[in-house]
Amino acid sequence: MARLPHEVTSDILCRLSVKDLLRFRSVSKPWCSSIDDPDFIKLHLSHSVKTNTNHSLILRHCEYHFFSVNYDSLKTTQRLNHPLGEQKTPIKILGTCNGLLAVIDDNGRIFLWNPSTRKSQVLPSTEIEFSSPSSTYYGFGYDPISDDYKLVRMVQLHGNNKRYLHSEAK
Numbered sequence: 001m002a003r004l005p006h007e008v009t010s011d012i013l014c015r016l017s018v019k020d021l022l023r024f025r026s027v028s029k030p031w032c033s034s035i036d037d038p039d040f041i042k043l044h045l046s047h048s049v050k051t052n053t054n055h056s057l058i059l060r061h062c063e064y065h066f067f068s069v070n071y072d073s074l075k076t077t078q079r080l081n082h083p084l085g086e087q088k089t090p091i092k093i094l095g096t097c098n099g100l101l102a103v104i105d106d107n108g109r110i111f112l113w114n115p116s117t118r119k120s121q122v123l124p125s126t127e128i129e130f131s132s133p134s135s136t137y138y139g140f141g142y143d144p145i146s147d148d149y150k151l152v153r154m155v156q157l158h159g160n161n162k163r164y165l166h167s168e169a170k
Helices: 006-013 018-024 029-036 038-051
Strands: 056-061 065-070 077-080 091-097 100-105 110-114 119-122 134-143 148-158 164-169
Touching (some): 006 029, 018 029, 056 091, 091 148, 100 134, 110 148
Parallel strands (some): 091 134
Antiparallel strands (some): 065 077, 091 100, 100 110, 110 119, 148 164
């Protein structure tokens, strides 16, 4: 049996949905390795953005449950199991970028979550302590210079009459 060149296989695979790619990881070790390769993941994301495919809408219901709705066919809805499991405390979405979500639980634990692959990672805690009253803001995005995703937390300390006194970001 003739084998296709790696470039041809990658070109074919990058046109598939993430759901199909997850299934095709079990075809063989080389396919699994190719699909998990960071360069292939970037190629797949780039192709999806360029061709305007593989879109889904993430919906939150009652602060505890998440659903994915296929953007091309709004009739396809799938319940997502978030990284915190079945819990009865609210989960807040801090931001989203390239299919990744930054979420926080009521204990202040922050997770990066990829609903498509069902993988998540807990972020290390970086404390910013101010006495109250203070406000906390988050920003989440991709930094092409470092080729990494960044989550920024800014805390602002307020004085009398809600005037801004000091802020710190990490």
